[in-house]
Amino acid sequence: MKPMITVHQLSKSFRLPQPAPEGPFRGLRTLMSRQYTEKEAVRGVSFSIASGEFVGYIGPNGAGKSTTIKMLSGILHPTAGEVQIDGLNPHRDRRRVARRLGVLFGQRTQLWWDLPVRDSYDILAAMYGIETDRKDARITELADLLQLGEFMDTPVRKLSLGQRMRADLAAALLHDPDVLFLDEPTIGLDVVAKRSIREYLHSINVELGKTVLLTTHDMDDIEQLCSRVIVINRGTIGFDGTIDELRRRIGLPTLIRVTYRQTPVLSSTGLASYDDSSLRVTEIDGHTVTAECNREAISAMDALRLLEQYGEIEDVHMEEPHFEDVIHNLY
């Protein structure tokens, strides 16, 4: 398939003026000084995203996520390297690229604060030069998909955060862009609203066939939506692949908590046949034993069979590693 987004050896460094030493007129002297410190926010990042993919772009704060997104959308110009959005260069062709992009910032709205939602769409339609018929059809379609009907005529400032996010999402989709950049689309939402936004995002990707690049700190977003994850850390890409690959690569253990009928007798020979990393007892508390198990090396059944050697098992509880912890390990 033809790639929708191509990023090749993308770098961005900022020159920060070095603050002048303490003393009178410090601010003025800083402004005049020629001493800079170079800060590399993004270093040699390359990836390619095919049409219709749903990709999570994650990393800790200050890793270079938003700098990358800004370069992809033409807000910032790269120091080196190249970006292509559907064959166009956002640096040279900002306005043409803008027509193919829909961008959502969860942190701030792009709608007109004091106007009814509908009016914001009218203004945006005029900006993108959408004819009235097409605009009306498009708004009906989006209102249907995102259920905007009930607050279409309410001023944006009176919407709940969840409603506002849906309205913003529709604004990003109004001009029918091929590519969507979503920056923290679920930030600050409650559990119910988060779930519904995720459902909408899923159908935007599947039904409307949009290519989506999602940055977020909410790992549930990533786990439930993305077929592929790109992890950026300290300006370089640390991982690029599927979620399962990511899990495997980190190899976080499954926790098995076994409760025995009697106090278990731990012999030193029991687990010796296995390598330390595959199954390891970490805690003994009365009748309960907790063990860590590496599923790559040993199956759950085998692990239980081993643990049965300590006594008759009454109850078993298994805990898969949290995705959040997986990511944490990667940073």
Next chain:
Amino acid sequence: MLFYVLARKTYVRNLQYRGAHLINTIASSLFGFIYMSIWAAIATDQPLGEYGSAGIVSYVAFNQCSLWVAAFLTNGLGIEQSVRTGGIALELMRPTHLFYQLMCKEWGQIAYQFVYKFLPIYALYAVVLPMYMPHSLKTWLATAVALLLAGYISICINYLIGATALWTTESRWLFWVNYAFNSLLSGFLIPLEWLPKPLAFIAHWSSYPSLNYIPTRIYLGLSSPSTLVRSVAWAVFLTICCLGLTKLMRRKVEVQGG
């Protein structure tokens, strides 16, 4: 003690922006030159009463400096902002009276502006203009008292303006309207006796002359310090108004639940 802590905090907070304020000070001194030029142009054709052409320049120059003590205070003492953020309920709940808290902070602001705006502009004018300087210590002292009273009256007025934010969201306009009236009725540009009769009458019965006209005339030695009685009376009256209004604010906040 609280007074010192609050005032000092405001003063120090302002120190960070000295650089930006420097440009502000230049702009302010330019405004002063504009107003002086008006009088200088008129004085070429006619005598200007008891002021004389040199006196009127000193009059306008001193008023321009005094603005930083008596007019450019924090917009409504910042009450509008704390109403918008909802912080007002908290501030009203504190064990210290709201008026006292805000007044202490504002004195810090005034002190900063006196040092970094009033004094530099005054010094500049003293160098480039034929600026009148009082000869007796008594006049200097009386001027200082007059400026303190002007600052205090201005704090009270701003408190009253800020408090209206609890009832209307547009209280910041009152700040600008107050400023406009101030420039007309305080004798800032035109000495009160030259105002048309009706305006002079209104000005005479308002608190505005205490902000510019009275201090500057004392500074120029044209009025005796006894004219300060009016300023003191206004200070007392406005204090009572502020305290009374705070009661109303408290009730309003209680009814709304913040």
Next chain:
Amino acid sequence: MMNGLRMYGLLFRASIRSRMQYRFNFWFSSVMLAVISIVEFLLLAIVLLKFGHIKGWSLAEAGWLFSVLSLSRALYRTVANDVHNIESYLVSGELDGLLLRPIPVLSALMSRNVSFRFGEVFQGIGILAVSMSTLMREGQIGWLSIPLTVFVILSGAVLLFAIGLITATAGFWLTRITELQNITEDAARTAVQYPMSIYPRWLQGILVGIIPVGFANYMPGLFVLRGDTGWWMLPLTACIAGALFILALFVWRFGLSRYQSTGS
């Protein structure tokens, strides 16, 4: 271009509607703005009523200078209000949102907020009407001065816009520009509210040569009101406004590309 105008119409109506959501506040602030600018004029009017004239400028003439400037400014601020408010866009990072639109950033910025200045417009038209009818009765100016005055107001609006835009562009380097605006916009404009001949030479030089607000009212006024200078003053005025505007656009583009490569 057609599309641009259509969008502007849309925004204009939308802005009225959004301001009307706070109906009381809208009228209240309009009246207050009018009161403020009337008081500003009153200060000058009182001086002139008392002393007759200022460096040979009568009250009616000074009123013309004052109101032409207010109208130009009202026009500029109506069309491009947020150019003046760029600082908040830079501080909050909202400017990035404008860079995502398929239209020039300046248009996007201008279309963000259209503010009406009814107060200033009514005040300006009122004072202008009184001043000009007085001057006409005295036979100092004729009917021709009406279209000339409109021309001066429009060219003045372009000039003030250009000065505002250049100041705003400084924000790409300085971020905080309120203090700078205080000089280039507020102080300079206040200065030319009064007949410029009252100022010392150096100040006149600044107001004509460096921050050329003098061309918004005083310089063309010399010709329109008094027939001083020649008819060439009007084309010169328009040329200066136009040239400064082109320069401003150029500087703006340079500043914006700097913003895009530094992100500060």
